[in-house]
Amino acid sequence: MFRSFLYFILLSLVLVSCKDNSTSQNVSRYYDDGRSRPVIGIGSVVDSTSYEVPWSISEELTQLVRNNLSKNKSLYLSSSDDIDASLTNSDNLFSANIDWMNSRFDKNEFVVFLELIKHHDIEKDNATNLDMSLRLRIVDIRSKTPKLVLQEVIKDNFYISKSSYKTDYTKTVWGSQEYENSRMGIAHKQLASQIADRISDYVSLSKSR
Numbered sequence: 001m002f003r004s005f006l007y008f009i010l011l012s013l014v015l016v017s018c019k020d021n022s023t024s025q026n027v028s029r030y031y032d033d034g035r036s037r038p039v040i041g042i043g044s045v046v047d048s049t050s051y052e053v054p055w056s057i058s059e060e061l062t063q064l065v066r067n068n069l070s071k072n073k074s075l076y077l078s079s080s081d082d083i084d085a086s087l088t089n090s091d092n093l094f095s096a097n098i099d100w101m102n103s104r105f106d107k108n109e110f111v112v113f114l115e116l117i118k119h120h121d122i123e124k125d126n127a128t129n130l131d132m133s134l135r136l137r138i139v140d141i142r143s144k145t146p147k148l149v150l151q152e153v154i155k156d157n158f159y160i161s162k163s164s165y166k167t168d169y170t171k172t173v174w175g176s177q178e179y180e181n182s183r184m185g186i187a188h189k190q191l192a193s194q195i196a197d198r199i200s201d202y203v204s205l206s207k208s209r
Helices: 003-020 056-068 081-085 183-208
Strands: 039-042 110-124 127-140 149-163
Touching: 039 056, 039 081, 056 081, 056 149, 056 183, 110 149, 110 183, 127 183, 149 183
Parallel strands: 039 110
Antiparallel strands: 110 127, 127 149
């Protein structure tokens, strides 16, 4: 009994370690020649949908986006926790007023906000689509006056034939190998990749100006 309990504890520590390392970025804030990499602060994805699964889609998408961005050695990611801790319930992340962002996130050069606004299944003919939309906002806060770099809604549809096996997401959950290969798991990775590409492109372009 004790050995089983000890094994469970060790396994839990390994899983936590893997999860933490999956979003780490092995780059410093500066290049070898002294130039600074763009410092990006990314808040946790705001989930404004009512799609129910046994885990946090917000946490999943946040980690996936950061995982993708961490592969870009031309960027430096600050902690999402720092961004989230600087926000209050009254903050409107997508309002026209962005002046307040300058002093709130002064350790960053760019700040990114994400909101999942659509996530549902659409059945048509002999197929089902997982229909998703996510709002993306990038703000340049390098000067005293914050500048809006990009604001857009990214849409994605993931097709699956009706005859295919229907996954029970109360049993196939985020973090499992089965979920990685599931329709939703693949769709979320696809969406996160698109988001990360947009962030990388627009931040790099703004940094070069």
